[in-house]
Amino acid sequence: MIKLVNLIIIVTFLTDQWLFALSYVPLSKKIVTNDKIKKDDSKVKDPLILYNRVTINSLSALSLMQSEFELDLFLFQRWKVNETICEQYKSLHRSIVGESDLVLQDGSETITDVSVLSQLWLPQTYMVEVKSSLNTRTANNEGFLTIYNQTNGCSIKFTRRLFSKVGCKMDFREYPNDIQNCSLTLTSYFWSDNVLKFVWDSPDLELDLQNIDQNHYEITFTTETHRSLAFDGKNRTWLTIRLIFRRKITHFIYQAVIPSILIVSSAYFSFFISVENGPNRFLFTATPFFALITLYSGVKGQLPPVSYVNASDIWMLGTLIFDFSTICIMSCCCYLTKLDQIKKMSAKKSTTTEAENDSQQSPPWHHKKPLTKKPTLLKHFSFIVFTVKDESLFSPADHLDNLMKLLFPLLFLTFNCVYWILVLSRRLLS
The missing domain is CATH 2.70.170.10 (Neurotransmitter-gated ion-channel ligand-binding domain)
Incomplete structure (x- = not known):
């Protein structure tokens, strides 16, 4: 029984060797076969x-x-x-x-x-x-x-x-004046250009x-044709329908630009309110700032979350900075007013002390006459300013407010001109 099993194993081994020898093709014959294939490919008909x-x-x-x-x-x-x-x-x-x-x-x-x-x-x-x-x-x-x-x-x-x-x-980098370039490309799913x-x-x-x-868009349709390699390494002709979406900027102007300009303007009028009216001035500065934040959140909610800054972000951040500057100016005015009050109180005390000493040492006819106020009209700021001889009744806070009344609109107008020139030419973030 064992001899019969060994005989079967030997016969099987010899059969496998014989089949392998039949299937073996020399390398020279393989090269000839490839040459024949190349010759056959050269005879392929037109696609x-x-x-x-x-x-x-x-x-x-x-x-x-x-x-x-x-x-x-x-x-x-x-x-x-x-x-x-x-x-x-x-x-x-x-x-x-x-x-x-x-x-x-x-x-x-x-x-x-x-x-x-x-x-x-x-x-x-x-x-x-x-x-x-x-x-x-x-x-x-x-x-x-x-x-x-x-x-x-x-x-x-x-x-x-x-x-x-x-x-x-x-790509929303130039939003709200962005151009979306979409396409629909057609090609053969299986056949290369040699066949179809x-x-x-x-x-x-x-x-x-x-x-x-x-x-919100103006659409332009164009067609293109190009030839390149496909996923299978074969050349194909790609037919492309190009859809160019140009955004209409008027929607963003009505929705964000005009409201934000009005909000910043309302914050600008806080410079015309005296520092002594602290609660009223705070409303004119803080309320527009929170209104801009709400407006900014509404504009951003219409766009997908992206990792880069677009043109609308620069506009909203610029208006927020201008509005926040009014809060900073109000804080500086309050601080300067407090210092001025402290100086006046100390000067008043020293003046009172000196007056008491003079009254004891000098006769009554040597007392100084009270100073009179002369009203003058400043055309630049359109309100009455009282002067006492060579001293101005303006406090340092009033001087700062008067400066911002002129400087704030000039800076905001410059920001608008530069921003819209770059946005309309699509060179702001390019």
């Missing part, structure tokens, strides 16, 4: 030309949070085949459906049956930016195929309606916009 045309029906609003938009379009693709393939298409259709009812007067035939279309060759079109396809709102989502008779064969036209969510890479070549038909793009909800 099939696929003409593409797109008709855009509707375009939904550009979603900033999801970075996408919904696009409803018709995709028309046509190519030419010889008479043999043309008759095969027709015979297959008639064998399954019977005599077609969709035969036009010129002899063209339309195929709408899904079971027939599944057995025919159709271009597998790959759309790069499409995130998901939605219901096309038609009875036949697979499209339909029309065969047109010609002298040297026939022309086949495949029509589909596509309703898809298209992703878009957005995508080209634009004439016309390449048609617009039949029945429903366009783009209140």
Whole structure:
């Protein structure tokens, strides 16, 4: 029994060696085989030309949070085949459906049956930016195929309606004067340019916009063509529909710019309130600051969270700094007023002491007469200032307020001019 098992093992080993020897191919023969393959590739026929045309029906609003938009379009693709393939298409259709009812007067035939279309060759079109396809709102989502008779064969036209969510890479650095460059790229899903070549038909793009909800943008459509390597390392022709969304800046002006200017202006009027009216002046400085913060939060809530600063951030931060400066000036005025009061109290005490000493040492007719106040009108500030001989009744806090009455609007006007020149030219953060 043991000898029989050993004999079976030996026979199996010899059989495996014999099969390996048969499957072995010398390296020289492999090189010849590769050369033959190269020669066969050089004899490949010209690729099939696929003409593409797109008709855009509707375009939904550009979603900033999801970075996408919904696009409803018709995709028309046509190519030419010889008479043999043309008759095969027709015979297959008639064998399954019977005599077609969709035969036009010129002899063209339309195929709408899904079971027939599944057995025919159709271009597998790959759309790069499409995130998901939605219901096309038609009875036949697979499209339909029309065969047109010609002298040297026939022309086949495949029509589909596509309703898809298209992703878009957005950049908000220049918001609110930003431009979003979105695209929809078509190419062959499987075949390279050596077999199937995508080209634009004439016309390449048609617009039949029945429903366009783009209140904040102006849209421009262009088409492009370029050739590059695909994911499988093969060259493909990429057909691109470029959708350029230019934002209308008027919405941001009404929503943020005008309210923020009014809020900053209300804070500016706090310089016309005396420091002695502390509670009223505090309301004119602190309340606009919190109103700007609320307004800023509302504007930022309309944009997706990003890690960079955009143009709207610079505007809101600039207005916050101007408003916060009024709070700082109010604090400085209060501090200067307190120091001035302390100085006046100390000077009054020293004057009282000196007067008592003089009254004891000098006769009554040597007493100084009280100083009289002379009213003068300062045209620059439009209010009455009293002077006592060479001394001004203005306190240091009043001088600081008067300075800010002139300096604050000049600085805010300069900030507006520089900001809007850079924003409108899109050079603020470029």
